[in-house]
Amino acid sequence: MRKLLLLVVAFTLALAAISQHPAQAQGSEPQYAGLDQDLKGVTIRMANIGGGQYEALYKSIPIFEQKTGAKVELVALLDGFAIDQKLKQDFATNAVDYDVAWDHTSFMAQYKDFLEDLNQYFTKDDLKVFSPAIIQSSTIDGKLLLIPRHADISALHYRTDLYGDAKIQAAYKAATGQDLKVPTNLDDVDKQARFFVKGGYSKYGYGMAGKEEALNGRFFEMLFASGGQYLTDKYEPAFNSDVGVKVATLLRGWYKDGIIAKDTPNLVWDGDAANFCNGSVALKLEWYGWYSYFQDPKSCASIAGKFGLARGFTGLSGAGQRPTGWAGAHAFSIPTAAKNKKAAAQLIKFLTSERVAYDEAKLGFLPVRDDVWTRIIADASASAVVLDKQRLELARTQVSEDFKTPPLIAEWIPISNIVYPTIQKVMLGDLEPKAGLDQAASDARKILADAGYYKK
């Protein structure tokens, strides 16, 4: 009898002991991949984006070198636009001397004739781990052009010190008869932004970048959020539709009335973020990557801990509204002129493996792999700052439901270079919205016609 009791107690204790460590039952540590093959003596050359944010990536490379015997040579470290120029020049002059190249969903269509189809090197199982929406955005005509490493999408950033202030709430209620709540559509964004500026509660009501592809992208975003189309399925320009004109008119009003900074037409991402960091802006769409910078009291004392994140707003009232979600993924590609394609594929497999992706995600990048999402959300649950976890859950929702890339055509950038100056001129008042957009549409159409899009 006593023996039986002892046995039961021991068994119960053992059971209790095991259940304390549930992690052991699952695949606990994030795994590397792509380390299986021996690559001794092989040198893999890579052209990539530089900068301190990519620390995790550069720290992982020696591990790859050690485990496979390969040597990885970083041929160039540049910024996004410089590397796009370099790739274009290299492809044009047949001067590609690297095996792995940085790529991005917005840019890849330009290079499509010069990149390998990665379906040859990655099986369906390999690709299963990545978000299907992103893989689809990385494929043109059945050819997989890149393997994603992290995603970019913008969330609506709003100042909690403004939205939570009782006095401001009362003033808003008095002025509009509605409660002051984080806006969910562009009309409310407009109303609230104007309210903040008029009442002197914030220097600027809204913040946005105003030049180059950034402006074109934001316009594209507001356009599709409002149910409009940039290009039709037949590649006819459609951004000069009534919806497009309404969006352009909205932007013009914002500029004229000082709702956005007067410098906006000369601001790209860093200038735009600096205004938010400085506390001058009440509301804006902003990329997730800025989070740790905004939350750091040493760099952004005015807003650290004083902002919240929300899902992108739907567009101007009308048919076909949907949330904003202009998105893209940074990625790796293999040029067709690469010398060590298989080794390159392996390096890419390693650099996008769970472990490396997890290390990068810890630095603030949005993952493209479900397993990494799960991990970092779990990590964030342990943080004292509630926003840390909220933001990841929000991001995950956005990436899986609101992810929308611009038209995946090579002419996106050339058309962008026509449309963004037009929007700038509309904003500045140099051009009328309808006339300006019509002209831009006709110029864009000419580019597409020359490129053969309308041949029967």
Added chain:
Amino acid sequence: MATNASVNLPSSAAARRSRRPAPGAGRWFPLFLILPSFIFILIVIGFPLIYSLYVSFTPYELLKPKSLNFELSTALNNYQTLLNDPVFWKALLNTVIFLTITVNLEYVLALALSQLLARVSFGQSILRTLLMIPMMFAPVLVGFQFRWFFNENLGLVNNILGVFGLTGHAWLVEEPYGLFSIILATIWMNLPVMTIILLAGTLSLPFELYEAADVDGASAWQKFRKITLPLLAPFTYIALTLRSLDVSRAFDIVRIMTGGGPGNRTELIWTYVARLSIDSTKFGLGSAMSWITVIMSLGFTVYLFRQLVKSRIVK
């Protein structure tokens, strides 16, 4: 002595003497001297020019190697497109305005500064080194720095103005401030160039002319107008030409400060060429635009050269 005062006065005797071939190598000597220069220029500048002339007659696009084909019927398409492009004309106008103001303003400032520096008695070499500091920064860096200075919300300029109670402006966006901000940054970076040329010229002017003028009781202004300016004229034209044709240095600054925008307000030829040729990959079109600029520079060069030659024949 009279001959020293006639430094650049080709009295007919002196002129005849200078044209007589010097003894020895005679005719070949000068040609040997200029040959190495021309070899370098032909390879580095001549060849690309010819190549880009050829490309300008084709519809070449960077990522479409097959588009590099020449057909007589479409040869002038690029030029036609450009001449009908309002942005091209705006860029051209902006470039002319930019160059004219920059070069002339720089000249006036450099002239004043060089005269000042020539007369300083304390710490001359330190001052000259200090003078050259703006030239030591890469134009890319100067572009970034001035773009930040002129930022409407966070920049130093508006910050300082605010201290004095003046309203700030969006210096890089509003017309005409956009072009002026770029001009300011360019002049800051390049003032040392003209100043040094004029300073070196001033320092090599013969002493005796001034002494003679002093004896005649000339005022400082008269000495400046009648002696310094005319004798500096050759250097002036060299400096003016140098800066006028010095396109490459301005490109980096403009590209970083405004990128030619917003809305083409500060578009210069080179920002437009770069955007067309590389970002939009329309290299044929960009080459055509480069060539139009080159042809115009030729006209400009000939004009300045005539002025230079005239300045050598001093009254």
Added chain:
Amino acid sequence: MFTSSVRAHRRLNQNCLNGLAWLILVLLALPAAWIILTAFRPATEVNASPPIWIPREITLDAFTTMFGLNPGVQARVAVESYMANSIFCAVFSTIVSVAVGTLAGYAFARFHFRLHTASFLALMFSRSVPGIALSLPLFLLFTRLGLVNNVFGLSFVYIAINIPFTVWLMDGFFRQIPRDLTEAAYIDGCSNWAAFWRVDLPLAGPGLGASGIFAFLAAWNEFQLASILTRSNDARTFPPGLYAFTQQFTVDWRGMCAMSVLMMIPAIVFVILTQRNLVRGLTFGAVKG
């Protein structure tokens, strides 16, 4: 004969002059001072708004990171390569372009020959070609010649770029030197070359100094062609290296300033060494025919 008050008046004028010159040059140097100061600030002060004028602390962080001495940061910038390549290209191209350009300048100044005007014009004209038009064709040509990613190839380009204004400058300076001196040398039996080497060249000191400084600084700061003709750190110079500090969304401004400070050091050394030549004109002015 000057009375003491005239002398005092002159001294006051001279002091005012000195003061004014110093004031102007200090003002001119202020943006530069800002850049240099930024390199030594703590990272959070760099983009602060309102701007912080006097740094609250001086730190060498930007420099240690650049040299890879910062253990927390893996990605490092190949500063030594950039320095070595930049110094080589700038010095080599300066020496050759000043030498070659001076010879040509002398030819134009002292001699008259057929095609004198046309060739001078051609030289002036060659400077007007924008770098952007040169870069791709040059790249194609140099690939054929095996000169891409090669300090000699880049130097070759810089030599060609610096020749035109060296020629004009030296042409101007040689014309300032009275022909009588050269003629006297010929009468004494000197050959063309000896006259050049012994008589004219020494007197063109300020011109050489100015040309040298411009050639050096032009090569030192050149970005367009360096970025396309160099493809790896074996040949990369400082200006393309500055782009290592640009990132996906932002610019590591402090890092860029730190590298600029580093870039300034050889440039200042070179300038200090050569600007003494500018002064030679003073002694020349005293020479009597």
